[in-house]
Amino acid sequence: MFFELWVDRCDDDVLRMELVKEWLARSGDLPLNITAQCLCRKARQAPAEPLFPLVDILNSYASRWRALNLHAPSALLSRFNSGSTIPEGSGLSELTIEPSDYPVWYPVNLMSVTTTLRKLTIAIIPLSRVHIHFDQPHAPIYRLEQCTFASMDPAEADLVPEHVAVLNLRHLAFEGNSEERLNVLFDKVHFPRLERLEIKSSEVDLDPPLDLAVHFARWHCLLKTLSLSDRETRGMDMKKVLSQVSSLEYLDLSSSENNSAACDVLYALADRFGSADGTVSFLPRLKKFKSFNTPPTFSLDVIPRIFGVIFDNMDFTSPASIPKRPVLQSVTIHLNPGPDTNEMDPQTMQKYLYLQRIGIELEIDPPLLSSHRSNREGQNRGDQNGRFSPVFPFDSGSGSEKEPSPQ
Numbered sequence: 001m002f003f004e005l006w007v008d009r010c011d012d013d014v015l016r017m018e019l020v021k022e023w024l025a026r027s028g029d030l031p032l033n034i035t036a037q038c039l040c041r042k043a044r045q046a047p048a049e050p051l052f053p054l055v056d057i058l059n060s061y062a063s064r065w066r067a068l069n070l071h072a073p074s075a076l077l078s079r080f081n082s083g084s085t086i087p088e089g090s091g092l093s094e095l096t097i098e099p100s101d102y103p104v105w106y107p108v109n110l111m112s113v114t115t116t117l118r119k120l121t122i123a124i125i126p127l128s129r130v131h132i133h134f135d136q137p138h139a140p141i142y143r144l145e146q147c148t149f150a151s152m153d154p155a156e157a158d159l160v161p162e163h164v165a166v167l168n169l170r171h172l173a174f175e176g177n178s179e180e181r182l183n184v185l186f187d188k189v190h191f192p193r194l195e196r197l198e199i200k201s202s203e204v205d206l207d208p209p210l211d212l213a214v215h216f217a218r219w220h221c222l223l224k225t226l227s228l229s230d231r232e233t234r235g236m237d238m239k240k241v242l243s244q245v246s247s248l249e250y251l252d253l254s255s256s257e258n259n260s261a262a263c264d265v266l267y268a269l270a271d272r273f274g275s276a277d278g279t280v281s282f283l284p285r286l287k288k289f290k291s292f293n294t295p296p297t298f299s300l301d302v303i304p305r306i307f308g309v310i311f312d313n314m315d316f317t318s319p320a321s322i323p324k325r326p327v328l329q330s331v332t333i334h335l336n337p338g339p340d341t342n343e344m345d346p347q348t349m350q351k352y353l354y355l356q357r358i359g360i361e362l363e364i365d366p367p368l369l370s371s372h373r374s375n376r377e378g379q380n381r382g383d384q385n386g387r388f389s390p391v392f393p394f395d396s397g398s399g400s401e402k403e404p405s406p407q
Contacts, residue, residue, distance in 0.1 A: 016054070017053060017054050017057060020054065020057055020058075021057060024057070024061055029064065030064070031064055031065075031066035031091065032061060032064045032065055032066060032067075033066055033067040033068075033069075034058060034065065034067070034068050034069070035069040035070075035071075036055075036069070036070050036071065036072050036076070036080075037069070037070075037071040037072065038071065038072050038073065038100045048072070048073045048075040048076035048079070049075070051076055051079075052076075052079050055076065055079045055080055056079070058080070059079075059080065063091070064091070065091065065092045066091060066092060066093055066094070067092070067093065067094040067095075068080070068092060068094070068095050068096070069094075069096040070096060070097050070098065071096075071098045071100060072099070072100055073099065073100055073101045074099045074101055077097065077099060091116050092116060092117055093116055093117060093118045093119065094117075094118070094119040094120075095117055095119070095120050095121070096120075096121040096122075096123075097121070097122050097123070097125065098121075098122075098123035098124055098150075099123075099124055099125060108122060108125055108129065108130045108131065115138075115140060115143060116143075117140050117143065117144065118143070118144060118145045118146065119144070119145065119146040119147075120144055120146070120147050120148070121147075121148040121150070122148070122149055122150070122152065123148075123149075123150040123151055123152070123176075124150070124151050124152065125152060126152060127149075127152050127181075130152075134160045134162075134164050134189070141166060142166055142167065142168065143168055144166070144168060144169055145168055145169060145170050145171065146169070146170065146171040146172075147169060147171070147172055147173070148172075148173040148174075148175065149173070149174050149175070150173075150174075150175040150176050151175065151176030152176070160184075160185065160188040160189055162188065163188050163189075163190070164188065164189055164190070165189070165190040165191075165192060166189055166190070166191055167192060167193060168193065169191055169193065169194060170193055170194060170195045170196065171194075171195065171196040172191065172194060172196070172197055172198070173196075173197075173198040173199075173200075174198070174199045174200070175198070175200055182199070182210055183210060183211060186210075186212075186215040187215075190218065190219050191219050191221055192219055192220060192221055193221060193222075194219065194221040194223060195221070195222065195223060195224045195225065196223070196224060196225040196226075197223060197225070197226055197227070198225075198226075198227040199227070199228055199229065199232045200227060200228070200229040200232075200254070209234065209235040209236060210232055210236065211236075212236065212241045212244075213237065213240045213241045213243075213244055216241065216244035216245050217244050221245075222247040223245040223247055223248055224247060224248060224249045224250065225248075225249065225250040225251075225252075226242075226245065226248055226250070226251055226252070227251075227252040227253075228252070228253055228254070228261075229254045230254045230255055230256045230259055230293070233253060233254075233255070233259060233261035234258075234259050234261075236261065237264075238253075238261045238264045238265050238268070239264060239265070239268045239282070242265070242268070242282065242283055243281075243282060246281070246282075246283065246284060246285070247285060248283055248285065248286055249285050249286060249287045249288070250286075250287065250288045250289075251265070251283075251286060251288070251289050251290070252289075252290045252291075252292075253265065253290070253291045253292070254291075254292045254293055255291065255292070255293050255294050255295060255336075256293060256295070256336075257295050257336065258295075259295070260295075260297060262291040262294045262295075262333075263294070263295070263297045263298045265289070265291075266298050266302050266303065266306060267298065267302060268282055268283075269282070269283065269286070269289070269305075269306035269328075270302050270305035270306045272284075272308075273305075273308045280308070284327065285327060286327065286328050287327060287328060287329050287330065288328075288329065288330040288331075288332075289306075289328065289330070289331050289332070290331075290332040290333075291332070291333045291334065292334045293334060293336050294333050294334060294335050294336060295336055296335050296336070300344045300348055301344075301345070301347075301348040301351075303331065303333070303352075303362075303364075304348065304351035304352060304355060306328065306331070307326040307328050307355060307360065308326050308328075309326060309351075309354075309355065309358075311351055311354070325358055325359055325360075326360070328360075329359070329360060329361060330360070330361040331360075331361070331362055331363070332361075332363045332364075332365075333363070333364050333365075334364075334365045335364060335365065335366065
């Protein structure tokens with residue numbers, strides 16, 4: 001059973017409150033999912049006091065809360081459970097708090113959060129007003145499985161008084177200006193069961209740069225998903241970082257013109273094959289790789305090499321030559337092409353086609369066509385200017401193979 005409260009007006013609506021009372025009275029003992037969100041500028045700027053009676057009605061059913069998503073002015077947020085965030089005995093498992101006003105004065109005291117909380121999202125509130133209580137062994141932070149901090153000003157003081165381990169956290173995300181003190185946080189907090197880490201959308205260069213290689217080596221976590229934006233990967237030795245998480249299955253990077261992170265990863269992936277015993281030590285479990293705004297500083301023939309398929313002496317037309325499908329199944333690269341972008345030669349393009357035939361998902365945006373000026377090739381397949389333009393092996397929209405159009 002779900003109950004969603006959309007706050008789009010700030011007047012005292014008696015009829016609405018009566019309808020809420022009636023609906024809740026008939027809902028029995030089913031769990032409740034509540035969303036309180038200001039949708040219009042008028043609601044965000046108007047006083048929140050007229051809505052207090054409506055919130056008080058919801059407070060009387062706090063023991064049945066399962067998900068609470070609050071996107072409202074600080075005054076209204078503080079009214080939920082009289083400002084203590086969550087009542088004891090509540091079965092709340094998901095909590096999202098995002099004030100709609102600024103500056104934010106609403107404090108978040110996580111010691112008052114129920115022990116059943118598993119998913120926490122906090123946005124905009126300064127970290128100095130988030131009381132996590134790492135020093136309390138039974139604090140709710142140690143039971144969380146998923147935590148997201150978004151667009152939060154950094155705390156002036158250290159959040160963690162001493163070294164601790166958050167044993168149950170599996171998904172940790174930082175979005176917006178929330179990462180400036182990550183080195184301090186990661187130095188003191190261990191995440192041994194972390195499976196997914198996302199650090200994105202920072203607007204400033206991190207100083208000092210984030211040293212994930214050291215943190216991963218200390219945590220010994222079996223990380224499966226890693227997403228990093230351009231700011232976080234600048235100055236980072238990506239091969240050194242990724243060598244610490246051989247369990248990684250999904251990698252998502254964003255780059256810029258002067259950031260070689262994606263290029264370094266591509267060449268490291270291509271060079272991981274060829275050992276005498278056939279083992280692959282660098283990202284042997286990687287299934288998907290995505291790179292956005294990638295500078296074209298690499299040769300396009302490196303991409304077929306990252307799959308470990310041996311193309312030498314291969315008959316591309318024979319079904320008998322189809323190799324075992326590689327572990328890496330999907331590669332998406334969004335290029336930021338320049339005037340000197342490398343062109344794709346026919347041999348490399350043939351490898352792209354072959355990889356698609358064996359089920360590999362390849363997507364490059366924008367598609368690049370090689371352009372070779374050769375009179376002989378122009379007579380066979382090109383136009384009257386002698387230009388050779390073979391069809392790209394996949395289409396960025398549909399992923400389907402195309403055949404050359406008849407000349």
